[in-house]
Amino acid sequence: MNKPLPLLPLNLGLMAASPQTGAQEGGYRLPPAALMEIVDAPRAPALSLSPQRNLAAVVQTPPLPGIAEVAQPELKLAGLRINPRTCSSSRFAFGTDLGLLDIATQKESRIRGLPRALRLADLAWSPDQRYLAFSHVAYKGERGSVELWLVDIAARKASRLSAQPLSAVLTRGFNWLPDSSGLLVHWRPAGIGKAPVSDGIPTGPIQQDSDPGGSLRQLRTYQDLLKNEADARLFEYYVTVQMVLLDLHGKGRPIGEPGQFSRTSLAPGGQYLLTQSVTRPYSYIVPASSFGERVEVRDLHGAVLHTVALLPLEEGLPPGNDAVSEGVRHVSWRADAPATLVWTEAQDGGDPARPVIDNIRDLVYQHAAPFREPPLVLARLTMRYAGIAWGRGDVALINERWHKTRDYKQWMIQPDHLSTPPELIYAGSYEDRYNSPGSPVMRADGSGFPRLLIGPGTTLLLDGAGATPEGDRPFIDRLSLTTKNKERLFQSAAPYFENVAAVLNDEGTLLLTTRESPTERPNYYLRDLTKPEHRQLTALTSYPHPTPQLKDVHKEQIRYPRNDGVELTATLMLPPGYDAVRDGPLPLLMWAYPQEFKSAGAASQTTGSPYRFNAVSYWGPAAFLAMGYAVLDNPSFPIVGSGEEEPNDSYLPQLVADAQAAVDEVVRRGVADRHRIAIGGHSYGAFMTGNLLAHTRLFRAGIARSGAYNRTLTPFGFQSEERPFWQAQAVYQAMSPFNNADKIKDAMLLIHGAEDSNSGTFPLQSERMFQAIKGLGGTARLVMLPNESHAYRARESILHMLYETNAWLDKYVRHAKPA
Missing domain, CATH: 3.40.50.1820 (Alpha/Beta hydrolase fold, catalytic domain)
Structure with missing residues (x-):
């Protein structure tokens, strides 16, 4: 969750002046007071709902940062912008205070023990809702670090979990274990030493090759790329992390050796670890997101149990917006199974112009631990895979789309019963807002993974923008997956615009909404659809008009x-x-x-x-x-x-x-x-x-x-x-x-x-x-x-x-x- 940075004092020497007329005239200028008042208007806090949907973390958003904050040291490496003081992204925005809002009582409580000058960069609820973890960017003179803090929800008290700094360059640096017993964190490796320093003397020419007979590739223009081997060594230094299992008392156990991990994810069952690590050779024409990677499953001691894929360096894609990578892509855990991998593979080499057999463009696979049997085909798609929403063994929704025609389809599949044919839920154009059915409502399960909110009779809730010729009117529908019938539970009505921020119960009758009108800024409300219309709304916040x-x-x-x-x-x-x-x-x-x-x-x-x-x-x-x-x-x-x-x-x-x-x-x-x-x-x-x-x-x-x-x-x-x-x-x-x-x-x-x-x-x-x-x-x-x-x-x-x-x-x- 990224929030604006804290305000630093504005140079008192800045004064409004007439328009500049030459390059020699410099200095920041001030607009008229009426415009300055808009810049300095108070900002509403941001809310993060708890897994049980009865609490919300309230993050205060500060005024704009000063130029001294924005102008901190910055390294530009492989498409990344890194603050070398903190070993993190240089484009963080921070929250400056943290509280808890009780949805039922509408009471907000303060958190004791927060850092004196809080710079909250990111936060995450534990799956059992007993704790809230957040990263705090601390500055001490010329040095800085990203610290991991923990809030005890019952005590409403925060404390630093570990003095060891996080590495937050490729990831945010922390994630909860599925059983809430601790966190998987990325530490700066002990003994890594100082960053390599180039003497500025070239070791040879920079060389790149393009061989004849290669396939046609689209090479977009990128900035901040590696320029030489010195850049490559510096990149490796800042993205190298040590994976650690950190318990709730701050005791850490390293997982394997340090590596250049771009992603680490524990399986829902907590016994397997999916890792993606950046590999050489690097490139001078594409960013780190296109570098080669090893995709592996490890145990909790770091031993490699299964190699999912060795992805090569990818310097461009085939022509067309429907082009994708060749081979394995979108590797993740199946949310409703203890340890099942899911991924997609293009059947046309990633080239939308290439003919395919039976019109199948993408295959979606699943592969259950211990990964000894061959993977199973989960879905055969005639367009490009566009995500999956997991529910349970007999219900998952899989999406496909094709940019060239703007076509979109959603299917219901039964991942535990692969012989059952998929059922078409929706087909249309993703440009057609009037007929969009909305998105399925999800909720975090006991392991912290998002799952479909499935109601009695195999029903889903759909949250939509409600586009109409008169304007958007957000809605909540209940869809029966058995009959395909829909029931509208809620729709925004004039003279207000009311948007559903979250569904708070399984029935879809208790909603957290934001409500606004032309003269009233958005505020949070609790809407209980079981009550008479005039008694449904309860105000949770009362943010004043900012201007x-x-x-x-x-x-x-x-x-x-x-x-x-x-x-x-x-x-x-x-x-x-x-x-x-x-x-x-x-x-x-x-x-x-x-x-x-x-x-x-x-x-x-x-x-x-x-x-x-x-x-x-x-x-x-x-x-x-x-x-x-x-x-x-x-x-x-x-x-x-x-x-x-x-x-x-x-x-x-x-x-x-x-x-x-x-x-x-x-x-x-x-x-x-x-x-x-x-x-x-x-x-x-x-x-x-x-x-x-x-x-x-x-x-x-x-x-x-x-x-x-x-x-x-x-x-x-x-x-x-x-x-x-x-x-x-x-x-x-x-x-x-x-x-x-x-x-x-x-x-x-x-x-x-x-x-x-x-x-x-x-x-x-x-x-x-x-x-x-x-x-x-x-x-x-x-x-x-x-x-x-x-x-x-x-x-x-x-x-x-x-x-x-x-x-x-x-x-x-x-x-x-x-x-």
Whole structure:
């Protein structure tokens, strides 16, 4: 559970100033006070429900961290970002307090004995609910460590379980034993010594080979990769761990020798240990997640009992979004059996273009301990395996999907009776939200493994978003697996949006929900469906409105057509006190993110709900309501490719049509001037912004955050585009705003995290886009935020982002005149 980092003091020398005009001007800037209040608004805590569903851990979420916290030392190795001070991920976010909420009494109690400056990184309930384990990131001067702490639930008291630090680079570093008698932990190995230091003198050239006759592979672009053997040794140092069985008194027993374990999992019966360990050779072109691995079953002393697979280094997949690894994948324990392995193997070598026998793409196997007999085929799938929900020997749900067609199927199988044919539970398109049946409700069993909540008469509970033409209305259904009949137990009703956070009893009549309205922030409620309607709800929390100064924001979910008949949806927001007759049209900020579809029907479906809370976040466009702007948030920007047509074959005309429809609608409603509209977006939304500025004059300015603008730099696909550049050169070239920078006549603000780790959005993308516009005499500004990745975290960075955006909008949009 990751929470924001603690706030560090802001440099008191920071002051609001006029827009910067040159590269020599630096320093973080402050936006107007109205925007700062939004950044510093109180945050609601996060809840973690206990296995018996009668308690919840309450983790307090602090304000944003300061840049000093975000700028801590960081190593970039094999796609990982590591804090060498703590031997953990450098991108942790922390909780700063921990309490317990009694669901029945609605009383919250404090935990005694917590660390003085708590930095809670992750937590886990023991299966028997007697304890709560959490990791705490401790700093002592220049040194740091990840400590394991234990909360005694009955005593409401915390204590450090062990002084030995955890290693939390590839995993969180701890998991409960199925019988709750202790934990399986990853310690920093004793005597590992100091990290290897390179003298900087090359030992030889860096060499890579590509042999003739190899199969066609898609090689996505990645960052933070290994560059040389010195990097490889450093990587090995930080991912090497010692597996330990740690009892509840802090006494540890090592399991075997240290190794580079990327995953360790005890079987439900507690007698076998599944391990995955990274193996050489490494790669300079793919991250650690694609390195080779040994998948093995061990005993609790570390002896290897069975080798499941030796997975090779994988430098790319076959073309297509339905491509997968060749050989064994998705290895796990069967949740409802003491020690049975389950995995999947592609029958087409992982290549969706390869013909297969009997149309079988994936086989799913199960293999019971002691693993002496051959594995058994659990399921034969005509699409790609997409997960399994375990119930008991006669009930499990297995899913398959195919991206190319967006098809999805769910089957009921009987894993203890393999001669029984599977029964189809659902078949449809996963794009079709209106007809989605929902997801089966799960609960943790006595060993801590998730299992289907199976009721009397072999019934399941389904939790769904409840998408309708009027908006989302979350629901709980009871499904009979015998008759396939459904009974609706609950559905959210106007004027509230109520979402089921958890089902608290086996019958599905006692629910933990979050309930909100446009003026009421989400709070937790207990809903008892056995009581009369007016007595069903009991409030568990009463979090106040985070931005009361914006409580009276007007929000409306609107529908409007595209020029080809596709129905679009957007959320229109207007500042408090706005009167269209009195105030007239406003400057407007539109914020969007395109999405690909395979059917116009799915693209036309309504998303969101008019009854959601009017949340005003610093991250999206709504913050600028405080500055007097109208906002069109999340307007539909569908890119539809029906049948054999790929969506991106007509990306630009559809994108322009989406934007034109949105602009026409807000102008028709009288809330915006056609000549005072800005467009913005993050990541793929920034890419969209660049294209709209290049191919239309609909917008006076664009705000493009952390985007990619030259698609030839992502030549093996991006978003849902599965064709490589060499197969669809015209599409890649046409879709690249960089290629059309000479056509950008309106002002473009580019903001990017200087340490962006997201595949495809290298900081170079924004740097080159800015250079192109500047060199061509256009209007642009580039802002690189130090130490920030794809999403920005430091308070100083967020405030500066808002400062730049506000200054840009004021300069180019607020007072713009008709062209």
